[in-house]
Every structure is written in C-alpha cells, then in structure tokens.
Amino acid sequence: MASLRLTAAEATIRFLAAQQAEIGGRTLPIFGGVWAIFGHGNVAGLGPALHAHRRVLPTFRAHNEQAMAHAAIAFAKTHARRRMMACTTSIGPGATNMVTAAAVAHVNRLPVLFLPGDVFASRRPDPVLQQVEDFGDATVSANDCFRPVSRYFDRIMRAEQLLAALPAAMRVLTDPAECGPVTLAFPQDVQTEAMDWPSDFFRKRVWRPRGPEPDAAELRAAAEALRAAKRPVLIAGGGVKYACAEATLAEFARSHGVPVAETQAGKGSLAWDAPANLGAIGVTGSAAANALAAQADLVLAVGTRLQDFTTGSRALFGRAKLVALNVAAFDALKHGAQPLVADAGRGLAALSAVLGGWQVPRPWQEKAAAATARWHRTVARVTAAPKRGANDLPTDAQVLGAVNRAMPKQGIVVCAAGGLPGELHKLWRATDAASYHLEYGYSCMGYEIAGGLGAKLAAPQREVVVMVGDGSYLMMNSEIATSVALGAKLTIVVLDNRGFGCINRLQRGTGGEPFRNLLPDEAPRVDFAAHATALGAQARKVADIAELEAALPKAFAAKRTQVIVIDTDPQTGTAEGGAWWEVPVTAAPATPAQKAARRDYETNRKRQAAGA
Secondary structure, three states: OOEEEEEHHHHHHHHHHHEEEEEOOEEEEOEEEEEEOOOOOOOOOHHHHHHHOOOOOOEEOOOOHHHHHHHHHHHHHHOOOOOEEEEEEOOOHHHHOOHHHHHHHHHHOOOOEEEEEEOOOOOOOOOOOOOOOOOOOOOOOHHHHHHHHOOEEEEOOOHHHHHHHHHHHHHHHHOOOOOOOEEEEEEHHHHOOEEEEEHHHHOOEEEOOOOOOOOHHHHHHHHHHHHHOOOEEEEEOHHHHHOOOHHHHHHHHHHHOOOEEEOOOOOOOOOOOOOOEEEEOOOOOOHHHHHHHHHOOEEEEEOOOOOHHHHOOOOOOOOOEEEEEEOOHHHHOHHHOEEEEOOHHHHHHHHHHHHOOOOOOHHHHHHHHHHHHHHHHHHHHHHOOOOOOOOOOOOHHHHHHHHHHHOOOOOEEEEOOOOHHHHHHHHOOOOOHHHEEEOOOOOOOOHHHHHHHHHHHHOOOOOEEEEEEHHHHHHOOOHHHHHHHHOOOOEEEEEEOOEOHHHHHHHHHOOOOOOOOEOOOOOOOOOHHHHHHHOOOEEEEEOOHHHHHHHHHHHHHOOOOEEEEEEOOOOOOOOOOOOOOOOOOOOOOOOHHHHHHHHHHHHHHOOOOOOO
16 A cells, blocks of 8 residues: 655644535535644644645734634634634643634534644653643643543544544534534644555545435424424524525525524525514514514424523523424424424425425414514614714614625625624624524624634635724734734624623613723723724724715725724613523522512513423
C-alpha cells in the first residue's frame, strides 16, 4: 500500500483539505478555512502544516480566540451546516477562551472543529508553561473543559490515533442528529511526530446531507393526530433551515391551511408576508402566534428544541397535544411529545402525502389570517419613525424599523443577546432563511460582531448588518479590525442605552430595585465611533432616527466596515406580543413590588403543563 511520510499535524491538515461537501449539485471544500491564533502549543506543529496547505485550506488570523470560534460557528450557520471551519489555539488560555464558543455551538447544534494545543503526551518537561495540574489525575489538562460542551471529544496521544479520530470527527460534524462541536485536543509533541500514513487516508471524500425518512407507524400516528385536530399550529424551528426544507414547509402550509409560527432559529423559514406566517412564537413572540398557540388543540413542532422561550416555560400551549417532527429522537421525545423522527423536509413531505386533501377547518384559518393582519399593523406602528422634533430617545423597535426598511433585499441581520433579539424576533421582517441570523440558543454576548464576520465570509455577496448593544460591543469588538483586514465589510449598528437595559427591565419586572445594570450619569461616556475608527472602521454617531435613515444607504454603499452609533431608551421595550417566561421570584417578598411579582409568578405557574 502506498504511503506518505508526514507529521501528525501535516496529516491532519491534509485530511481536512480533502473533505468535500455537495451543495446544490456543486462540490466545494467542506472546510472554508481554519482560524488560528498561534502560540507555543501549535505554532511549531500545526503552523507549518497550515502554511503548506494555505492555497487549498486558507488560514485566518483573529484577535480573540472566542471571537474566531464565533465566526466559525456563524459561517456554518449561514451555510445551513453544509460547510464549516476549524479553530486552533495554543494550550492554556488560548484553548479555554474557546470553551464559551464551544457551548454556543453545542446548544445550537452547529458544527465546528476545535484543535487546541495540549501539554506534552510524553510528560518529559512537565509542568510546561500554561499547564493545569490536577493533584489527583495526571491525565487532566485544561482542555478537559471542552468535554461537556463537545459532541465528540478526543485527545490525540499517539499520531496513529488520528486514523480513527478524524473520520469519527467528520461523522459527528456532518450527522444531522449528532451535529455539533468536535474537540480534538492535540498535544504539542504529538503534532510534530512523523509516521508513514496510508495514501488512501487522504483521498477526496464527498459528504452529502443525510435526510432520514420517517418510520411508517410514527407517520400514521402523526397524520391521525392532525386529522383529529380542529385548531392546529405548526412551529418551525432551525431544523427546517438545516434541512433546506423552506419550500416544503411553504407547500405544506398552503396545501393544508396550517398556520405557522417561528422560533428564533426558524425565523425566515417563511417570508414574513407569507399568508400562513403568524410570526414569532413564545416569550419574544407575536400577539398573533401566541394567541393561536394558546388556543391550539395540537402543536406540530418541526425541527425545534422546544426550549423555554418557545414554549413560554411550558405554559403557552401546555394543554395542546404535541407532535414533534425532529431528526433527533432526543428532541422528538421532549415534553411528552408524540415523536416523528425524520428529516424536517422528508417528514413534512411524507406527512402531507398521507394527509392527502385534508385541510384545517376554515374558521381557524380565518382566525389566523385576521390575527396576522392585526399584528402586521402593530409592527408597522411600533417600528415607525417618531414624529419630527420628538425629544425622547428612540426605542430599539424604532431603530430596527429604520434598518429593516433600508435593508437591501439580500441583506442578513446578525444579533445575539440582550433586549435586541426579542425585538428582532417580534418585529423584524425576514425575507428568506439566511436573512435572519440570531444566536439565541446560548444568548451569548459578544457573538454579534464576530458572528457577522463569519456570516460575511460565508455569503460575501450579501450585505451583513450587525445589531449590537453597547454592553455586547464592550465585551467583544476586536473582530472589527479583522473584518477590515480581510476586506469582509460589515455594517454595525450600535444601540447605546448606557448599560444592560433588558436585564434592568427584568430586574424591575421581578420586583427588584434597579441595581448595577445601567451606568450612572456620572460614569464616563464611551465614544464608540472613535473606538471603531481606531480599529479601522469608518464610523459616525447619529442623533436620531432621521439621521440614521440618512446614514444607512451610505453605509450599505461603502466598501469598508461601517459603524453607526445611536443612543436609545433603556426603559422601553415592545409591550405588544410576548408570553410569560419563568424567572424565579423571591418566595419571601418584602416590598410591594416583590409581593406583586410573586402573585403573578404563582398565577402563571398554574398554567404550566404537568411535570414542568
């Protein structure tokens, strides 16, 4: 058998470069590149290997390890998990900086390959720089932090272990049910060890998306449940997008008259103005979707994890029969659901075929259409520009309304944490599956700008607009400089409400006093425009919505990353829509506000499904 003499690092990179993805009839490298911040744990091993393969597997340098991993995650999300990236760091803080991002990928079921350097497998020079020593377990290193937030974890103690570990990593990264982050901890001495590798290990391998068909018995049971329903609602989750099942969903809704609500991950599965689209569901949901969900006798949950923001902490539609169509049995069996384990697209198509000409009763369809029309009018009202001469600070809703109206047709909005995701989920008018990019499974502050960079690298032809609050901006902004260096132009809108406005509102809503969330008046004001300019962007601050509306077309036409800063009202969120969210309230209330909050808490808990 033919063989090649390579180091373990060279073999790893050569293997990754040979992996291909089939997307829309085209074959592309499955890895769009490798993000690397080099240190003593990877510069002498993976560094030369990446340099040697730079023409077929590009290497990108970031400024923060967590941020580069967020960019890799966003790249995969924008590609509907068909393509992905890898990330390598040195040992120690470089590696553990990525653990938060690994949790983001794990919760959101998104593929990213982590290749953190590790301590010496030989243990000869122990303890080495940045080594974490466990007094009772010599096998532990800092990289063990990745274990609970990785779908697959391995530590490569001998070079030949890669012959099994790399194919196993690809299996998990490309499996629709298991999909998530993979960590291969890579001791720095093992990276440089050489051996003879079988040439066949580096053959081109094409990975095609797997679409499991539904079980016949589960399919019949789901169809029977739907036929018996008088008031069904379909919830579209991220699994619809990852199955590329948007057209199938639209046809299912049209054929059977089932109204559709969308999760954060599923928003954009239908265009905002599609007749069946009720809008967002749950805690950050529309009045239309939540009203129908509360009255539904059956909920068909498609490709969703059914987390608490979707279910209103299991109080929104806790009395309805639940049928869960999901590629992962783990998710299909949640909350006592009747499972239909299958790919979202194939499952919906098969279910539609069994249902035949069945349609939702006409009164329910009419009720959905009327509620949706009312909600569209609400959205137009709360996102409209304020009257000229108004002295009040603009609301988040008014800012995102201005951005949404100016957004190019193929634009992508990116956001992650704070109050903005709730406003966007309710109010943003998404045009297609890729146009709405929210990380809200882990709600990770700091994802926004780095995620925008990853989305732009995945879709360079589309305008990428990052909506970010001042709190998240201050947590992680370094990849503004990376976007400028790479020529990956972003438009970043910074909404400055002087602190953590949404948590301040939650603090007050649970009976607490405002405390350490908003910055006091005497605290220094951050000049975000000057800061962004120092990182290489072109930036300006606007005084109001009118100036924002004038600035946006110029920003979209520019070639370099743009930052627009606007002051916003920290006290006001969109009151319309929404559902209860269980946040525990003190059981020993001492103030009138706490007593009122506790009464509301106990009332809402009575609405939860049994076992919640």
